Amino acid sequence: MGKKRYVGVDLGGTSMMAVVANEKGKVLGESDSATDRSSPQATIDQIIAQIDGALADAKLKASKIEAIGVGAPGAADPKTGVIAKAPNLGWTDVPLGPILEDRYGVPVAIGNDVQVAILGEHAFGAAKGAKRAVGIWVGTGIGGGLIADGELERGARGAAGEIGHMVLDENGPVCGCGRKGCAEAYASRTSMERDVMLRIAAGRASVVPDIMKERQKTRMTSSVMKRALAANDEVMKEVVAAAQRYLGLLAGNVVNMYDPEVIVIGGGVAQRLGEEFVGPIRETARSRFLRPDPDERVRIVHAGLDDYSGALGASVLARRNA
């Protein structure tokens, strides 16, 4: 008799995706959209439209799903389902959990977007089967998450996994968090964009502005980065190499402290560039391992579920909460 099905929503500041998936992570239906941030209500209506779209795509009625999970760019209270703060959405105190529960009549679980994506990679992707894994997600910031005994580690205050805010040089650049020298201040996509623009402002030649113009991008997206690297742009090569160096130091720190089986590097840049991005990170990280690892037991790899880490992870969150 029919397997159980779950809805997973990956809610981002720039785009969102809903999937209907079974327990094995098979996507039965999906729907995505750019995120309308004109008002919380507009965004919520859009989330509902994507869920309905994914259900339609899967040819399922809403009554056939067991639960809904959402990965959101902000902290939701696990008890109330209220998102207190999601700066990338412009949200304050939005009761997304109760709204979706009212509408669909199933349990709704909301988690942090990066931690949910890592849950997805652990259930179905690059960290599948690992008891001990760490995710490092490179995007606007650098997020992270720890998995021990196959479960997300929340820490004593629910604050574990903020790997992007480990300091790599206390005299380093100012981070989005206001402190200096965090890994995020060196190696997030935002920091790489800053470093490219600083070099251009200093008179260096680069194809980046042309690519952004041509593709009508106001930000240096990961696809812009990929094109610039393909065009052998020296500025981009330098900046990416520096970010890889810092991410390698960070991954080395994580291994020395936490000793995971696998580190999954995710987010847009890792997804677009794949091994080209992760290879040098791995090399630097391995040079920092205190305990030698000649058999390469510690894997450092890019995420394996392409655009689906977040939505499939949210379906896992849904299942755990059902």
Place this chain on the structure above:
Amino acid sequence: MGKKRYVGVDLGGTSMMAVVANEKGKVLGESDSATDRSSPQATIDQIIAQIDGALADAKLKASKIEAIGVGAPGAADPKTGVIAKAPNLGWTDVPLGPILEDRYGVPVAIGNDVQVAILGEHAFGAAKGAKRAVGIWVGTGIGGGLIADGELERGARGAAGEIGHMVLDENGPVCGCGRKGCAEAYASRTSMERDVMLRIAAGRASVVPDIMKERQKTRMTSSVMKRALAANDEVMKEVVAAAQRYLGLLAGNVVNMYDPEVIVIGGGVAQRLGEEFVGPIRETARSRFLRPDPDERVRIVHAGLDDYSGALGASVLARRNA
């Protein structure tokens, strides 16, 4: 009838201590000695003398103990009890576990000295009752250990907890491990000694050489450090403040990644200087917390068992293995 009793041995490169303790961490007998490193056999004979001494002090026959635990400055194979390498003892492939088992007829467990000390602090000291705790031990090097759900975390390869080798600046000083900029290269007692001697070599005035001469020390021990600080020695104050700064960054990294309830700072320097040492570390660490902690839920404290963290921790290891 009668509680169970365990022997715990804290085996260090400069001194060793054996205790007989009950399950509650009460020391019933003890014996200690400077470590004779003239040969492995000499050291082993001495360990046996301390165990016998602690038993005599407790007025107990060897047949009345359940098990023996040892915290050793090197890695022992948990299955064979052989210490493959203990540089501070000059040992290679010493079967300490089997030797003690043959002699006393009880199970013998051998663990890493720092991790065993953290186990002691968790069972009876500053981390008592914590589900999630981290120890940072400042000595010749900087060791560490993680406790989750009340148990030592070994990691996927048994290599977790090497907090002293997190990089704080990749262009920093060379570490004992051969890499650059590890926390240990900034803030171990050895590194502090190097920094004091460099300042003196550069012509700065300091009472440290006089104190070392007067106390017949060839190393800048933690008692020398305490005296120099009490004498308001500017060089020592500078060097300790710099080490505290780096240990604070390190503790902040640990909190952002691992989110423990408590970080215990141990080792000779923390033990001698107490809150004078830990206070500034706490202040720097808290300035780096990504998740604000207005209620000071995360405690950063010095070890609570004085000289007994290691030996009592070894008695816990013994009990777990009995």
